[in-house]
Amino acid sequence: MSKNAAQWSAPPKFPASHYVDSRIYTDQQIFDEEKEKLFRPAWIIACHESELQAPYDYRLFTHPAGVPLIIVRGDDRKVRAFYNICPHRGNTILYDPAGNAKRMTCIFHQWAFDTRGSCVEITRGEQGYQDRFCKEDASMREVRCEVAFGGFVWVNVTDDAPALREFIGGAMDILEPYMEQPMEVFHFHKALVRTNFKLWHDTNSEFYHDFLHYFNRITGMMQPGYYERRYTPFANGHASVGSMQIQYDKYDGSKERAVGWPGMARGGWYMVDLFPGMTYNLRTSVMRIDTSVPISPNEVLIEFRGLGLKADSAEERAQRVFDHNMIWGPFGRNLHEDLLGVTGQGRALRQGTDSRYLLHGREENNTIHDEVGMRHYYAEWSRRMGRAAYDPYREGKAEPVRAAA
Template sequence: MNYENIVALERKLSLPETHFVSGNVYTDKTIFETEKSKIFFHTWHFLCHESELLDKYDFRTISFLGQPLIIIRGSDNKIRSFLNVCSHRGAKIIHSPSGNSKKLTCFYHLWSYNDRGECTSIPREKGYDNANLQKRLCGLTEIKTDVFMGMIFISFNKKIMPLNDFIGNSLDPFKDTLCSGELEVFHYSKSTIKSNWKAWQETNLDLYHEWMHVLLRKTQINAGNMKDRKVKIMPNGHAMVGGLKAKYGAYKGINYRQSSKALPGLSSDDFFFVDLFPNFAILARGTAIRIDTVTPIDENTSLVEWRGLGLRGDTSKDRRLRWKHHNQYWGPFGRNVPEDAFAAEACGEGFIKSASRYQIIAREENGTGQDDGMLRAWYKEWSKLTSLNINKP
């Protein structure tokens, strides 16, 4: 396409350089490769909640940017992650998404591994004697794994800062809830969206877009004073928003939420959220918690995973109610998450053929109201790690 909108260029030139993002940032293959090495294989990445690996020998398998992984709770209760590939001929070992097993046996020639990743059995092992193959050196490749407030993270970077330092105080508002030891994942859904991964993450950083959601227009925009909202920018590209309140009484059909059972540490009309750089968001809405993670598949396609957390030990009646609360906003047919996915794909459509050349992140409201400060802080960290300029990448 050879078409320039002169007015659009002029509009852009009047903005500070930190206040707009070039469309190339979303579509360029080279930039995407840089993001993989400098961001995704460099920093910490959320995998799942510890309630998804509750018992010894519980495991889950996932694919992270093409790397097959297995994550398992050991006999010592420690959670470890390994590349899910056999040391023999490289086959992917475990193919089921989850299970419980003391022994991880490769289907191909039946080499086996234990919960520490050690190779424990090689059929007709003597056949390797002449070649001096040593079983003790045939273990799985371990990936750095740590747990923070019940959430399991991995990093492919052996020199990465400790997870505690990476997160710092960012999740303090969730401490009483996440550390209560009473939470479990009660909802999981995922979707592949046709959009660059950042367009999804932006839906968790952009306060201004609450206008899009009818439910938020009714229960949130006028629920409190815009000036009471507090955007807090934290180290390592993380950010949080507090001071929001939900006025469930303003929407017919969900007004009963106001008096429902909140999770430990929350009141039923609380709403706040934290974004951890690069691809994680956690949101508290009184009676339920949502965690989402976006992982790129390629520069134009992304996997978004949503988890809902509620109280372990809920009665079936309470559980049904909590599911309902969660799904009203955040379920696959709720009034919030599917609309965000639509918005991310709409931005993807705008950028993919360069019809849209850049986007504006220029709202300044002193860290209150619908300030774009979280978006700018996120892109500042992105630039720091990739060494790329957001508007002239």
């Protein structure tokens, strides 16, 4: 039996922690608040240290809060991050997405900066500023930057935010034993997707959608151990997903992965979802990292990285690239399916469609089809936003029957 308008609009018969109001995916004001309250104080992955191998190597990154950043390895090999904004007339200092720059020189008036953020040149400075303004007054804005958790370069644009280790807590414990050897990025691409950034994180936070993936059904869902995989929630909205033995050879054209990962059991697969929009995904032979940069309520730019081990032989690296591409490349079986899925959500949830609620109601003892990952995320979202995800406009919907797991 179908629903009429009143029935369609009625809150679901779940605890309020088990659904969200779909307007949290479409409202411009909420989106603007998210950038300030979720992303600006968060530690965000900007790139990987292997993208900055030599002194003076730099990499550009647009922070999800909107700030354009330069990540640069200094002459002392320390990695630092600065605003990519000239303190003179607000111009972009570096244009190419990566390169090597002993001096970072703004093309506009040739003001130049070293890799420690000091201004080293103001063209015709004395003539124009006399003794009123000098190079010491024209330093770059530095933001907090750490290399950690597998050699990734983390940035935080809020000076007084908690330390990275405090922000991550125990969420990476499950992966840290597998990140002792240096890694190297071999794949990078961006995907601009018409959907809300949270819907991508949701997809990375629930495995019930394995029904979408023929590859995952064959190699995982139909195999022993699948339903024992467990979610573990951590403070600050993070969560990890335990492993199983994926049977890669069950998919025609695939085979048991010949190249493994140091210390990892055959066919292993671990994931860590980090609030508010990053995911580590270690699938037997390849590490994938997703970093979401929200563009608008219904647009997200996702940066995808694939990594192997720095010590890989040419043959090992080629195998990792092959494994990556089969499911995770732009032509890969799973990534296209996942991105189609969230694009469909973006289409159905955009303003005016009368979408009302999204259900996060599955409870299976925190195992793989339990939706605890999303419930945990939205409990943190609600706390940081000062709005309940089930009632973002404080319209008086029921209080949660119980706290989110």
